[in-house]
Structures are given as C-alpha cells and as structure tokens.
C-alpha cells in the first residue's frame with residue numbers, strides 16, 4: 001500500500017515519510033551542514049547548549065533589516081544565561097495551568113469557526129479552520145480585545161501570505177529561508193506598534209491576561225521591559241500559529257490514511273490526545289531545528305568544526321528504530337511515545353500544552369461536527385515548500 005507521502009507526493013528530502021532511513025545518524029553534506037538524524041545524537045545536541053548554540057540568526061536572517069532590539073525577549077535564539085533568565089520570567093505567566101483554563105474558550109472559538117461551514121460539501125481545512133483558530137486563541141490569550149480581532153488577524157494573514165507565497169515558489173535549501181523571513185517581517189512593525197500600545201495600557205491598568213502577567217512577572221528582582229514583552233508576544237504568534245495549524249492538518253491526514261484509527265477515535269473521543277501524540281511523531285510538523293557549533297567537536301563518528309550549522313531532523317529521529325519499535329507504523333496506542341516533535345532540553349516547546357489542547361479539542365470537534373470527513377483525490381492537499389516544515393498550506397476535505 002502506498003505511504004501517505006507517496007499518495008500525496010511529499011518532498012523526497014523527507015525520506016522518513018517514505019519509510020526510508022539515512023545511511024548514518026550524523027552526516028555532513030556538500031554545503032557543510034551537519035545533518036543529524038539519529039534520536040540519541042539529537043538528544044546529545046539538545047543536552048549541550050554550550051557546544052551547540054541556538055543563535056543561528058546569522059544563517060537565516062543575514063540580510064534582514066532588524067536591529068538588536070528585535071531579538072530581545074525572544075527565547076528560541078537565546079542561549080544561557082540570557083535564555084535561563086528569560087524563560088524563568090516567561091514561564092511564571094505562561095503556565096500549563098493557565099493554558100488548561102482556556103479549554104472552554106478554545107471550544108467556543110472552534111465551534112464558532114465550524115458553524116460557518118454549515119451546509120458546505122467541501123472546504124479547505126487550512127483556510128477555514130486551522131489557520132484562524134490558533135490566531136484567535138493567541139489573541140485572546142494576550143488580551144487583544146474582541147473588537148480588534150479582525151485587525152490582528154489581518155496582520156497575521158499578511159505575514160503568513162508572504163511567507164507562503166515565497167515558500168511555494170520553492171525555498172530549497174536552508175539559505176532559501178532568507179527572503180521568506182524578510183518578506184514576512186515587512187508587516188511586523190505595525191503589529192509591534194499595536195502590541196506596544198497595549199503593553200503601555202496594561203502598565204497603567206492591569207487586566208486578567210497574558211500581557212499583564214508578563215509585565216508583572218518578576219524573578220530575582222528582574223522584570224521584562226516593554227520591548228521584551230512585545231517581542232515575546234510576537235514570537236508566540238509566529239511559532240504558535242503555523243505549527244498548531246500543521247498539527248491539526250497532519251493529524252487529519254494521518255487518520256484519512258488509517259481508516260480503522262479514524263473509526264476508533266470517532267467511537268472513543270477520549271483517545272484523541274493519544275492520536276494527536278502519534279501524529280506528532282509520525283508526521284512531525286517541525287521537521288528540523290537548527291543549532292550552530294561554538295567549538296570544534298565530535299558528534300558520533302563525525303568531526304564538527306566550530307561555526308557549523310547543525311540541522312536536527314526531528315522527523316527522522318521520530319522514526320528511529322533504535323527508539324521506536326515498528327517506527328513506520330501509525331499506532332495511536334504506542335506507549336511510551338517519547339517523540340521529539342516539541343524538541344527537548346532547555347528549549348522544549350513552551351507552547352506544547354496549548355498545542356496539545358488545541359489539537360485534541362480541534363480534532364474532537366471536527367469529528368463530532370462532520371460524520372463524513374475525507375480527502376478529495378481530485379483536489380489534493382498542498383504542502384509548504386520549506387525543508388524544515390511538514391505542513392499543508394491547503395487541505396480540501398469533503399464532508400458531504
């Protein structure tokens with residue numbers, strides 16, 4: 001039987017999606033990039049932030065016009081000790097408990113979005129559901145007023161449109177991401193100015209929202225300044241939006257290719273969390289994370305010189321037979337399922353509880369609303385053309 005990747009013609013570089021294995025767990029390619037595919041080797045890199053820095057901006061944003069203040073407050077590219085301080089401050093407000101409290105609102109938002117689909121026989125899951133849902137959730141979380149929701153969504157859409165347009169023109173290599181990031185960033189200042197206004201307002205009159213909590217957060221007498229709060233809010237949008245959309249789309253595609261599992265989760269909605277977890281492993285939305293080596297070192301059998309870009313292929317590691325029995329079988333009952341889709345170590349995804357919650361609720365509400373839900377061979381899904389992402393940019397579904 002054709003794999004999901006063969007059926008929908010996924011990029012050949014994502015060889016694990018076609019049940020392929022790399023020749024070696026660590027390999028340096030002709031561009032000098034050190035590619036890491038093995039589960040254990042990736043854990044070694046994640047566990048050693050001193051040797052493998054997260055500050056890879058020079059590889060991806062080399063020509064982008066940003067000043068240093070743009071990165072202030074963002075976690076992904078920060079290294080210890082700055083990362084440690086920042087993560088402590090942010091984790092105080094962005095807690096799993098706070099996220100769990102969002103469940104009723106996320107359900108209401110998702111139901112509202114699904115209501116608009118009433119009477120349709122076919123719709124694009126990405127445009128209609130998985131794109132709007134996480135933006136609205138993050139806007140609510142931050143405390144963007146309901147009346148500004150459309151304004152806010154407009155900025156995010158424009159950022160995403162430029163990124164999608166460039167990505168579908170085919171950004172091939174790691175370097176291909178530069179123009180993509182530049183175009184997306186052109187729309188950022190207006191949104192940052194808007195967030196700045198709200199931060200200033202929350203300083204005057206705090207509310208029950210994440211912006212107010214971030215402003216109030218204090219560790220060892222230190223607080224986040226306005227620029228750091230605004231940049232983190234923007235980071236939440238950038239990293240939390242497309243990934244969550246990808247998670248829902250990928251989960252639907254996995255179930256579409258595994259009808260018995262689809263039937264099972266329809267009958268037992270309480271198994272949705274495990275289905276989402278297995279979809280994260282089997283079809284990891286972030287195929288790769290990046291690091292740069294700070295010193296000459298050795299990873300497995302491979303010499304890595306200082307200043308090398310290290311690509312951690314999370315999707316491939318999540319199919320490593322040393323870690324997962326029968327790695328190419330989609331098995332929602334898999335236990336344990338210690339996948340690396342959210343990374344590991346000090347940069348472990350801060351949004352994982354939110355992504356898991358949105359994934360579980362989104363899937364259950366979608367199945368509850370549509371007793372029929374299937375892909376359309378005449379109108380196949382389209383995928384982002386970026387090497388480090390596996391996500392649909394269009395996912396037409398038939399429901400009638």
Ligand code: HEM
Nearest residue numbers: 075076236240243244247289341342343347349350351355
């Ligand atoms: C970090 C994946 C959703 C916020 C990460 C990392 C991965 C990841 C792999 C680690 C990157 C690295 O170490 O280089 C995902 C996936 C998601 C998802 C697959 C959805 C399925 C979200 C959401 C949010 C979020 C919904 C927030 C609203 C973050 C933040 C970091 C991060 C702030 C940086 C943490 C740090 O550097 O300390 N994510 N993410 N993510 N994620 Fe997510």
